[in-house]
Amino acid sequence: MAHSSIQLRPWSLNDISDLVQLANNINIAKNMTDAFPNPYTYMDAEAFVRRVSTEIPQKVFAIAYNNKVVGSIGIFPKEDIHRKNAEIGYWLGEPYHGKGIMTEAVRLIVKYGFETFDIERIYAAPFRNNKASQRVLQKSGFILEAVLRMSIIKYNELQDETIYSIRKVDYIGEGW
């Protein structure tokens, strides 16, 4: 279901208290890289917003649902021989899970990514046990490419990582 009530917009310093309230959550942190802090403090939020709000072109967006900030999504172009690729990463505040919000946000960032950067492939790397994230990617036209066995360690536990991607040719082919 397409959500017209979902927008990607720049992070603002006015969002900091909402950001802390949403992001300070172990149920989010446990599915993220260690760059996502837990506990997530006011200082973490301020440093994040100051960093991402000055990038040109913009790479990290606040997800707004009915004009309220509910999560974050970013696209990160790679370098050197991987320069035709970009990785996406995202999280949503727990009260907003299961409403189709991230599926729409992923579709929006894919469109932005292919229109903004000179890339041929966008990928994401959810942990294998993160079924909700994998489902979001499947619903957004991504294809499972690989399972990297025990390639990550999170909170002292080895885990498999999955690689999902969408290619520009397929994205255009779908006529988004």
Ligand SMILES: CC(C)(COP(=O)(O)OP(=O)(O)OC[C@H]1O[C@@H](n2cnc3c(N)ncnc32)[C@H](O)[C@@H]1OP(=O)(O)O)[C@@H](O)C(=O)NCCC(=O)NCCS
């Ligand atoms: C993963 C996450 C972004 C999903 O966002 P969301 O807005 O709830 O996702 P959507 O509502 O668009 O879609 C979720 C889908 O996963 C399914 N799902 C949820 N939990 C599931 C589970 N445990 N097993 C299988 N499917 C599951 C839902 O049923 C839905 O699929 P459906 O539409 O076919 O029913 C959100 O849960 C989150 O932020 N989690 C914590 C951080 C995180 O994991 N970030 C991603 C790192 S790769």
